[in-house]
Amino acid sequence: MPPFLYIFLGALAIVSALGVIVQRNPVHSLLALIATLMAVAILFIGEDAVVVGFLQIIVYAGAIMVLFLFVIWLLNLQVETGPTGHLALKLFGSLAAALLVTELFFFLAPPHLQVKFTRQPLGYGSLASLAGKLFTDYLVAFEATSVLLLAAVVGSVALARRLPAADDSRAAEKTAS
Amino acid sequence: MIPLTYMMSLSAIIFAIGVAGVIIRRNILVMFMSIELMLNAVNLAFIALGARLGSMDGQVIVFFVMTVAAAEAAVGLGIIISIFRNRETVHADDLTLMRW
Numbered sequence: 001m002p003p004f005l006y007i008f009l010g011a012l013a014i015v016s017a018l019g020v021i022v023q024r025n026p027v028h029s030l031l032a033l034i035a036t037l038m039a040v041a042i043l044f045i046g047e048d049a050v051v052v053g054f055l056q057i058i059v060y061a062g063a064i065m066v067l068f069l070f071v072i073w074l075l076n077l078q079v080e081t082g083p084t085g086h087l088a089l090k091l092f093g094s095l096a097a098a099l100l101v102t103e104l105f106f107f108l109a110p111p112h113l114q115v116k117f118t119r120q121p122l123g124y125g126s127l128a129s130l131a132g133k134l135f136t137d138y139l140v141a142f143e144a145t146s147v148l149l150l151a152a153v154v155g156s157v158a159l160a161r162r163l164p165a166a167d168d169s170r171a172a173e174k175t176a177s
Numbered sequence: 178m179i180p181l182t183y184m185m186s187l188s189a190i191i192f193a194i195g196v197a198g199v200i201i202r203r204n205i206l207v208m209f210m211s212i213e214l215m216l217n218a219v220n221l222a223f224i225a226l227g228a229r230l231g232s233m234d235g236q237v238i239v240f241f242v243m244t245v246a247a248a249e250a251a252v253g254l255g256i257i258i259s260i261f262r263n264r265e266t267v268h269a270d271d272l273t274l275m276r277w
Contacts, residue, residue: 093200152248
């Protein structure tokens with residue numbers, strides 16, 4: 001990956017990540033998050049993770065973000081007006097993030113970060129090598145993932161289900177008050 | 178190839194922005210998006226290290242992280258919808274039922 005591309009994508013990712021947390025309107029936050037995900041996906045592709053980069057765009061920026069969009073749409077959220085949260089909280093949050101970044105920089109600087117560089121084998125990052133790993137070394141984890149997804153589907157359907165009895169009691173509460 | 182320190186620093190910055198988002202914002206949806214930011218920062222670190230170690234393990238773990246994020250988003254958004262249905266709010270400070 002050429003250095004200017006790294007600088008451009010890195011700057012785009014950081015600016016849009018900041019956009020996620022400073023936007024008042026949740027839809028704008030979401031769009032900024034999608035921009036971050038896209039920039040990170042291209043960084044993945046630049047780091048020889050082509051399949052994972054495309055999966056990031058399809059699954060993350062596509063499916064999961066559309067789910068978020070549907071929820072924002074469903075809840076019919078208004079733009080937050082006026083100051084949100086306490087000033088002390090904002091200061092504390094920014095300070096905590098700054099401290100975390102300083103600490104991580106300290107440990108990610110060359111004297112601490114010792115990695116034994118290894119040549120990438122032929123076909124590194126290809127679909128064949130990813131699938132080969134997934135269905136041999138990580139087969140148990142892969143099967144467990146299917147159970148996890150099934151549990152998530154059943155759980156979210158159960159959560160989103162409207163219980164008739166609860167609805168009646170709420171309606172009664174509303175008419176009483 | 179970009180030096181490893183630069184990639185890891187980018188990952189650290191995005192992670193810290195996610196942490197700041199969870200602390201500062203009180204909108205549950207935006208807090209949720211900040212969690213996705215943190216997951217992505219960690220994914221970036223996995224990919225960068227895997228590419229330099231010549232190992233596919235990092236990419237496989239990123240694949241699993243994406244799966245878990247999808248499951249988490251489905252369940253989390255289901256919880257948010259049912260909270261909104263009962264309390265008509267997505268503001269974290271308004272949810273005090275389990276506060277002691």
